[in-house]
Amino acid sequence: DPITTPDIISSCKEADSGIKDVENAVRTRKCCPPNISKTIKPFVFPNEKTVRVRWPAHNGSNDQVAKYKQAMRAMRDLPDDHPHSFIQQAKIHCAYCNGGYTQVDSGFPDIDIQIHNSWLFFPYHRWYLYFYERILGKLINDPTFALPFWNWDNPSGMTIPAIFQDGNDELNPLFDIYRDARHLPPQIVDLDYGAGERDTTNEIQIACNLSTVYRDLVRNGGDTKSFFGGEYVAGDAPVANGATSVGSVEAGCHIAIHRWVGDSTQANSEDMGNLYSSGYDPLFYAHHSNVDRMWTLWKDLGIQGHTEPTDPDWLNASYVFYDENEDLVRVYNKDCININKLKYKYYEESKSVFPWRKSRP
Ligand code: C2O
Numbered sequence: 001d002p003i004t005t006p007d008i009i010s011s012c013k014e015a016d017s018g019i020k021d022v023e024n025a026v027r028t029r030k031c032c033p034p035n036i037s038k039t040i041k042p043f044v045f046p047n048e049k050t051v052r053v054r055w056p057a058h059n060g061s062n063d064q065v066a067k068y069k070q071a072m073r074a075m076r077d078l079p080d081d082h083p084h085s086f087i088q089q090a091k092i093h094c095a096y097c098n099g100g101y102t103q104v105d106s107g108f109p110d111i112d113i114q115i116h117n118s119w120l121f122f123p124y125h126r127w128y129l130y131f132y133e134r135i136l137g138k139l140i141n142d143p144t145f146a147l148p149f150w151n152w153d154n155p156s157g158m159t160i161p162a163i164f165q166d167g168n169d170e171l172n173p174l175f176d177i178y179r180d181a182r183h184l185p186p187q188i189v190d191l192d193y194g195a196g197e198r199d200t201t202n203e204i205q206i207a208c209n210l211s212t213v214y215r216d217l218v219r220n221g222g223d224t225k226s227f228f229g230g231e232y233v234a235g236d237a238p239v240a241n242g243a244t245s246v247g248s249v250e251a252g253c254h255i256a257i258h259r260w261v262g263d264s265t266q267a268n269s270e271d272m273g274n275l276y277s278s279g280y281d282p283l284f285y286a287h288h289s290n291v292d293r294m295w296t297l298w299k300d301l302g303i304q305g306h307t308e309p310t311d312p313d314w315l316n317a318s319y320v321f322y323d324e325n326e327d328l329v330r331v332y333n334k335d336c337i338n339i340n341k342l343k344y345k346y347y348e349e350s351k352s353v354f355p356w357r358k359s360r361p
Contacts, residue, residue: 024267090279114238
């Protein structure tokens with residue numbers, strides 16, 4: 001059977017897994033959503049005509065950047081217990097990743113749900129961002145509002161985008177204090193970051209990064225399972241980080257950037273360096289927007305074998321979110337495969353020449 005998220009209001013518990021230094025954690029483990037609505041509704045596809053075009057964070061227009069900051073400010077200004085508040089949006093990740101929910105609806109009340117390290121990774125995060133984007137748009141009354149993506153696969157996007165680092169906490173709603181001080185702009189990201197600093201020139205780092213993208217999308221991601229990650233169904237214990245069934249992008253560029261951005265001087269490498277705290281950094285959503293974009297690029301490569309899972313246990317796995325109308329809705333993997341139906345897409349400078357396309361390691 002597929003993984004089925006239970007009622008997120010009545011069956012949520014304190015996040016009790018995956019946080020190594022609980023005593024010194026800078027964020028709370030109380031990650032359950034507020035109770036404003038009890039019935040879970042079925043998801044309805046958006047019927048608007050406009051398509052939201054997600055834009056590269058290093059290259060947004062003044063208007064895109066201004067709207068994004070305005071929406072993020074509005075989100076941060078909501079009361080903490082509002083389901084659209086920035087804090088609540090951050091807690092969603094914590095609840096789904098650190099043991100907030102169990103598989104009680106499938107008959108396994110003692111087994112936690114973990115949406116990482118398996119084939120749930122891509123679809124879960126696609127849905128998470130889908131609602132996050134629509135909530136932000138609603139806060140500024142803009143049905144065309146679209147998220148930026150951190151274009152780390154492009155040499156011109158390989159630093160933390162300036163819009164996230166300008167100013168400070170008070171001035172910039174995209175700023176986060178818990179980032180590794182060594183990795184702020186103009187430092188070039190290391191898409192293969194483990195623990196150590198790679199002491200190299202920018203030119204070499206950029207070349208390595210392009211090879212790493214090629215590795216994750218082509219060499220290591222040649223078929224459905226290696227790209228999406230392994231099967232994870234009702235009754236399975238949460239898959240451990242480092243397991244062989246983690247998908248190529250998730251285990252590769254994705255996790256490297258989490259580690260690289262998180263402040264290594266904090267007890268749990270908050271914010272980006274730990275799942276329970278990642279959502280507190282606005283950069284998280286731009287990073288995941290690009291991770292989601294990797295799924296679309298992988299498909300667009302048109303290589304044989306680049307297809308989504310067809311197993312019913314993948315198609316019918318489901319999650320529950322508060323939508324932009326503050327309704328609780330249940331969404332299924334099968335309904336997020338085609339982003340045209342979700343009314344968003346990615347701005348691509350030049351689809352035929354991805355900068356990493358010739359970077360076979
Ligand atoms: Cu849900 Cu990048 O982690």
